[in-house]
Amino acid sequence: MAIAADQPIRWGVIGTGGIAATFARDLALLPDAEIVAVGSRSQAGADAFADRFAIGHRHSSYEALARDPEVDAVYVATPHPMHRDNALLAIQAGKAVLVEKPFTINAAEAAELIDAAKTQGTFLMEAMWTRFLPHVVRIRELIAAGRLGELRSMTADHGQWFPSNPEFRLFAPELGGGALLDLGIYPLSFASMLFGSPSTVTAVSDKAMTGVDAQTAVVLQYVGGRQSVSFTTLETRTANHASINGRDARIEIDGVFYTPTTFSIIDRDGATERVEIAHEGHGLRHQAAEVGRCLRAGLVESPVMPQAETLSIMETLDEVRRQIGLRYPTEV
Ligand SMILES: NC(=O)c1ccc[n+]([C@@H]2O[C@H](COP(=O)([O-])OP(=O)(O)OC[C@H]3O[C@@H](n4cnc5c(N)ncnc54)[C@H](OP(=O)(O)O)[C@@H]3O)[C@@H](O)[C@H]2O)c1
Structure with missing residues (x-):
């Protein structure tokens, strides 16, 4: 259409x-x-x-x-x-x-x-939506231009504190609760944007009172030995930082990394450049702008968030859930 x-x-x-x-x-x-x-x-x-x-x-x-x-x-x-x-x-x-x-x-x-x-x-x-935010667009441009040199690793966390309420969506198994699918997907999707599909997945987790995951750590390794470390929790408000590490420089994204924010480029020798992009509003509209751009161009998927990558991210989440023993009522 x-x-x-x-x-x-x-x-x-x-x-x-x-x-x-x-x-x-x-x-x-x-x-x-x-x-x-x-x-x-x-x-x-x-x-x-x-x-x-x-x-x-x-x-x-x-x-x-x-x-x-x-x-x-x-x-x-x-x-x-x-x-x-x-x-x-x-x-x-x-x-x-x-x-x-x-x-x-x-x-x-x-x-x-x-x-x-x-x-x-x-x-x-x-x-x-994070993928379409101005700071993430800029980060992709910097990486594509070779500013960081060869990328080797990424670390990111997404942690929020929620009051313990078994009926609240994030705790309720029948509503797909748990930190991983709701919050952990942000660092995992960010890692996917940088490195693609992992070759190995290693996860550890601790459960909330309803049996969904309360906090989960995921280590992924990719072709060429690149690695990502993602942490998510619904028990503590963490820094919500992300770091992308290249051989020549790293990018440190200030909290909250998955919302409109600022970042620093830090060279191997410590020289630091700040990047601050003015932003109005929440930021959810940028993904809608991408839908509009694609529809006007007659595309059936976005090259920035391709369907094959979405499927790969879901496969990684499935493998993490297999390792930590988390299944949902609609799956049994
Ligand atoms: N992008 C982001 O930053 C972000 C942030 C929060 C959530 N999310 C995602 O957005 C989705 C919705 O999250 P939310 O926080 O908006 O949830 P929410 O506040 O609980 O709202 C969900 C809505 O879905 C409808 N619904 C249909 N079946 C339902 C059911 N069995 N129980 C409860 N509601 C039901 C209800 O609307 P009606 O009653 O009108 O039908 C309800 O208002 C989730 O997949 C979540 O991961 C994304």
């Missing part, structure tokens, strides 16, 4: 929770996109969200949202165990689809969505 350059992308949102609201607020800062419809499990939910963000079409089911003829692109913002079914509705209706991270609960579901989009000829992308 190619969209003319002068036409705004008309978005429909599935789900009306925390991230859907953040997306709606940030999309308002994007000139060539608008939310025209929202779908909720209830009419009251759709109405409340639509009132908050001045959205015209209010659907009392995700099916109706997916069928809305005025929607070009659907943003799936439900808990991860629902991503597969909700995204399939939109793909089968021929919409472009942006699916929150983690893309699905496991790699088998991810492959199913990718196959469905290919069959349908529709655009599909994982909403790994």
Whole structure:
């Protein structure tokens, strides 16, 4: 589905929770996109969200949202165990689809969505918003230009403190809870962006009271002996730093590395250059801008967040979960 350059992308949102609201607020800062419809499990939910963000079409089911003829692109913002079914509705209706991270609960579901989009000829992308943030774009440019020399390793952490509540999404197994899929995916996706698919995966973990992972450390090794160390936790607020280490220089990304932030380039001899890029808003809109760019170019996937890489990240998450003994109710 190619969209003319002068036409705004008309978005429909599935789900009306925390991230859907953040997306709606940030999309308002994007000139060539608008939310025209929202779908909720209830009419009251759709109405409340639509009132908050001045959205015209209010659907009392995700099916109706997916069928809305005025929607070009659907943003799936439900808990991860629902991503597969909700995204399939939109793909089968021929919409472009942006699916929150983690893309699905496991790699088998991810492959199913990718196959469905290919069959349908529709655009599909994982909403790994960090990849599209200005500081990450700049970091990729610096690496491509050889500023760090040969890359050898990366370390990153994503840790948040959440009150212990077994019903809260991050602790609830039926909602895909646990640090790994919700938070750990950020350092793991960052490592994937730098190094691709790992050749070996080694993970250790400790469980929360509900059996999901409370904190998990993952060491990956890649072709050529490059390594990444990722740590995630939902028990402590960590520095949320990332370091990319090259033979000539390293980049240290200030906390919170996966949101708009600053970084330093530190040469082998210690000389330091600060990079500070002014940024307005939350930052979720940049991935929506990428969807718009791709649709206008007639692309069915983004070269920045390709489907094969999303699948590879899900395979790494599956292998980590196999090693730490974490399965979800929808998988048994
Ligand atoms: N990119 C980011 O920075 C970021 C941040 C937070 C979360 N996320 C991701 O976004 C997704 C949603 O997270 P969230 O924090 O927005 O969750 P949330 O606040 O709990 O909202 C989820 C929404 O999904 C819908 N839903 C459908 N089935 C549900 C069920 N069985 N239980 C609860 N809600 C259900 C509900 O909307 P209706 O009732 O209207 O149908 C609900 O409001 C997750 O996959 C998460 O990993 C991404």
